[in-house]
Amino acid sequence: MGEPIVSMENITYAYENKTVLNQINFEIPTGAFMGLVGPNGGGKTTLIKLILGLLKPDQGTIRLFGGPLEKLKARSKIGFVSQKANSFNKGFPATVFEVVSMGLTAKVGYFSFLKPKHKEQILHAIDQVGMREYAYENIGTLSGGQQQRIFIARSLVSEPELLILDEPTVGVDYENVKRFYELLHRLNDENNITLLLVTHDTGTMTEHATDIVCLNKTLHFHGKPEEYTSLSEKDLSRFYGHPVNIVAHDH
Numbered sequence: 001m002g003e004p005i006v007s008m009e010n011i012t013y014a015y016e017n018k019t020v021l022n023q024i025n026f027e028i029p030t031g032a033f034m035g036l037v038g039p040n041g042g043g044k045t046t047l048i049k050l051i052l053g054l055l056k057p058d059q060g061t062i063r064l065f066g067g068p069l070e071k072l073k074a075r076s077k078i079g080f081v082s083q084k085a086n087s088f089n090k091g092f093p094a095t096v097f098e099v100v101s102m103g104l105t106a107k108v109g110y111f112s113f114l115k116p117k118h119k120e121q122i123l124h125a126i127d128q129v130g131m132r133e134y135a136y137e138n139i140g141t142l143s144g145g146q147q148q149r150i151f152i153a154r155s156l157v158s159e160p161e162l163l164i165l166d167e168p169t170v171g172v173d174y175e176n177v178k179r180f181y182e183l184l185h186r187l188n189d190e191n192n193i194t195l196l197l198v199t200h201d202t203g204t205m206t207e208h209a210t211d212i213v214c215l216n217k218t219l220h221f222h223g224k225p226e227e228y229t230s231l232s233e234k235d236l237s238r239f240y241g242h243p244v245n246i247v248a249h250d251h
Contacts, residue, residue: 003066005030005162005194006051011060013046020046022218024060028162028211033188033195035209035225037202039240042216044198048164051196052080065161079103079155079163079193081148096142096150097135100125103157125157126150128191129183145176149183156187163187164196177201181208202228214239 004027011024021043028034036044049055050062053069062069065077100122101114114122126135129149134142139150148168155163165184169177185208187193199205206212206225214221214228220239221228 003030004028004063005032005065006196007063008050009061009063011050011057011062013043013050013055013057015046020217021050021057021215024215024219026213026219026222028194028196030161030194031188031192032211033184033209034197034211034213035202035205036196036198036213036215037200037205038215038220039242042240044215045166047215048080048166048196048198051164052078077161079152079158079160081151081155081163081165081168092140094139095136096126096131096139096153097122099139099150100153100157103154121157121159125153128156128187129153143176145172145180148172148176148180152183152187156193160193162194162196164198166198167200168197169199169201177204184208216241 006028008024008026011021012019013021024047036047038044046055050057051064051069053072064072101118103125104114104118104121123132123135126132129152131146131149131153134146134150139147142150152163152165152168169180172180181204184195184197188195197205197209206229209225212221212223212225212228213219216239221231
């Protein structure tokens with residue numbers, strides 16, 4: 001692990017006079033595979049939007065890659081796979097290659113022709129997610145798990161250092177979820193990409209992450225998976241605001 005790739009200090013954010021995040025302090029070390037868990041309405045999506053610069057905190061400071069968030073110029077350093085990717089329109093008339101090429105828009109512009117080096121980048125990103133044989137297939141013909149890999153490739157094509165994924169396995173069957181986590185491990189270990197994964201699947205998350213953050217308006221937990229799984233049901237219920245327990249997956 002290196003220096004923090006994300007650092008939040010005393011972050012508070014309110015929406016229509018309702019506090020969504022209150023005094024958040026935490027860091028994402030470079031090279032971490034961090035799982036962000038917590039109940040619906042607990043502020044996870046808001047936290048992501050703050051990191052992406054889509055929202056500004058009411059109080060506190062955010063630093064990315066060692067500098068102030070507002071001065072970050074290289075937005076391509078951050079890849080994002082939205083939860084909405086799971087509801088992709090299957091009738092969308094685009095090939096896998098074309099969808100992944102959209103990840104280069106910020107670099108090459110909307111109406112610029114792709115150069116040979118850009119085409120190589122696109123195919124390399126598709127290779128990284130193990131989908132090269134589908135490069136020229138219509139994305140609508142792929143399964144949900146395969147489409148999710150393509151959306152990750154779209155984020156990877158700009159060669160990000162931080163990849164944020166918001167509930168990426170919703171609606172994906174177990175076998176594809178298993179392959180999905182194997183892919184994330186490879187990206188984290190071999191490509192040195194720092195990962196922030198938002199999920200409700202705490203059982204699977206604790207098997208794979210290097211760090212766990214539990215958020216419910218305030219930061220209730222930030223530590224290692226084994227520390228999180230050793231928490232009592234009483235503690236977890238206090239964090240979530242309702243009865244909860246971790247379900248371990250044994251397949």
